[in-house]
Amino acid sequence: MIEVKNLVKYYGDKKAVNNITFSVGEGEILGFLGPNGAGKSTTMNILTGYISMTGGEVRICGIDILDDPIGAKRSIGYLPEQPPLYPEMTVREYLSFVCELKGVSDIKTEIDDIAKKTGLKDVISRRVGNLSKGYKQRTGLAAALVGDPKVLILDEPTVGLDPNQIIEIRELIKELGKEHTVILSSHILQEISAVSDKILIINKGRSVAFDTPENILRSAGAESLEDAFIKLTVKEELR
Amino acid sequence: MKAIFKRELRSYFSSMLGYIFLTMFLALTGILFWLNNISFGVASVKNFFSLLTSWAVFVLPMLTMRLFAEDRKLKTDQLLITAPVSVRSIVLGKFFAAGTMVIGALAVTFIYVIVIAFYGDVNWAETISCYIGFALLCGVVLSIGSFMSALTESQIVAAISTYAILIFTVFLGNIAAAFNGVIQSVLLWLSPVDRYLDFAMGILDPSALVYYISLTLLFLFFTVNVIERRRFS
Numbered sequence: 030m031i032e033v034k035n036l037v038k039y040y041g042d043k044k045a046v047n048n049i050t051f052s053v054g055e056g057e058i059l060g061f062l063g064p065n066g067a068g069k070s071t072t073m074n075i076l077t078g079y080i081s082m083t084g085g086e087v088r089i090c091g092i093d094i095l096d097d098p099i100g101a102k103r104s105i106g107y108l109p110e111q112p113p114l115y116p117e118m119t120v121r122e123y124l125s126f127v128c129e130l131k132g133v134s135d136i137k138t139e140i141d142d143i144a145k146k147t148g149l150k151d152v153i154s155r156r157v158g159n160l161s162k163g164y165k166q167r168t169g170l171a172a173a174l175v176g177d178p179k180v181l182i183l184d185e186p187t188v189g190l191d192p193n194q195i196i197e198i199r200e201l202i203k204e205l206g207k208e209h210t211v212i213l214s215s216h217i218l219q220e221i222s223a224v225s226d227k228i229l230i231i232n233k234g235r236s237v238a239f240d241t242p243e244n245i246l247r248s249a250g251a252e253s254l255e256d257a258f259i260k261l262t263v264k265e266e267l268r
Numbered sequence: 269m270k271a272i273f274k275r276e277l278r279s280y281f282s283s284m285l286g287y288i289f290l291t292m293f294l295a296l297t298g299i300l301f302w303l304n305n306i307s308f309g310v311a312s313v314k315n316f317f318s319l320l321t322s323w324a325v326f327v328l329p330m331l332t333m334r335l336f337a338e339d340r341k342l343k344t345d346q347l348l349i350t351a352p353v354s355v356r357s358i359v360l361g362k363f364f365a366a367g368t369m370v371i372g373a374l375a376v377t378f379i380y381v382i383v384i385a386f387y388g389d390v391n392w393a394e395t396i397s398c399y400i401g402f403a404l405l406c407g408v409v410l411s412i413g414s415f416m417s418a419l420t421e422s423q424i425v426a427a428i429s430t431y432a433i434l435i436f437t438v439f440l441g442n443i444a445a446a447f448n449g450v451i452q453s454v455l456l457w458l459s460p461v462d463r464y465l466d467f468a469m470g471i472l473d474p475s476a477l478v479y480y481i482s483l484t485l486l487f488l489f490f491t492v493n494v495i496e497r498r499r500f501s
Contacts, residue, residue: 040501054370073348077350078349078350079346079349079350079499080498081500081501099352099353099354101354102350102351102352103352105350107346107350109343109346111343113343113345113346114342114344114346115275115279115342115344116342117279117282117283118275118279118282122278125276126275127351129270129271129274129350130271130347130348130353131274131351131352132352136442172347210362239447260362
């Protein structure tokens, strides 16, 4: 579903992403782990076509993102780190705009479905700008779900939420993972280990581990994912 | 493109901006109509439009300052650029929304022409060519405004830099007068306001039409490029 080969991104002289290679199969959830500034958001922005890479190759559902960007974007739903919301619109207006943008034909049914899935029913006619952070996050997630894309890319979907909301969103992601291929980033380790089939740990733009959670623990000789994370990222820093 | 166009148009009215623009534009045209036509009893709209060309620069950037700067500030550009639409259709959708506001406002001013028609003889050729010329001039102004808005994430910077360029172009004719020879011809050739003079005389000069349309397209092209290029930086 998603193939990334030797991805490189320079910001000026700075190498933000350094030769990352990974792939995610259909119906898999990939947890994307790394300290702040490791290049998680940059990688996600490249996968979704928001920014372009300096080198390497990205294929979404077999479509090269450089050859046919619009075709590739059709199969992606993206929730960026800061949900891209228009504060002056109501939730319904906003979702309806996203539906039109993505070319959804039956807008009313689509919005009703997604609002039900993401728990937005009660706030559907409120202005986005007046919503709490949790509901804003859900509205962003709802926008990503519009058009039922095969691939979901979620950048820190639970950041800023309270514990109850975190559990709800986590359940939702698990649920979504049954039908969609999901990449989700976080620096919260429990979250990643709770939902992911595979984990990619990056540090300073470099991939330091890419495997199932169990194998990462085994190869790092660690007892918990937290331990493995520290071992892998600190080891990198000592180099 | 349609989705972007609709959202942009609606957002003019969900913020104060659309109302402020219409109020200022209609107040301005009302005053100019009174001064040029009613108080002197003149039936020609030539002077009305000639004055409007220099005053319109102060209201039009209101429509464009928000277009791209706001999306960058709110990070909603991430939604637009990662959606399955091209940058070109994003830019066109926004440009046409601003254009529709201008056409709407211009349509209201047609009331003045009807008023004139009741009490005097309207020179229709001149009136229509004034309208076409002014609408094309607005197209240039809006595309320059879009370009400036795409360069920054601050609406204020977008508006002020657009004002700066427009004020310069309004005075380009006067600046040209200080020179002579080739420089003068080049400056006059460049000046969008001087190009308008033909329209004011009721002449639909193809070269002026081509000039306005190409200048509009050029700045829209620059706008698309600025946005595309940012993805690679």
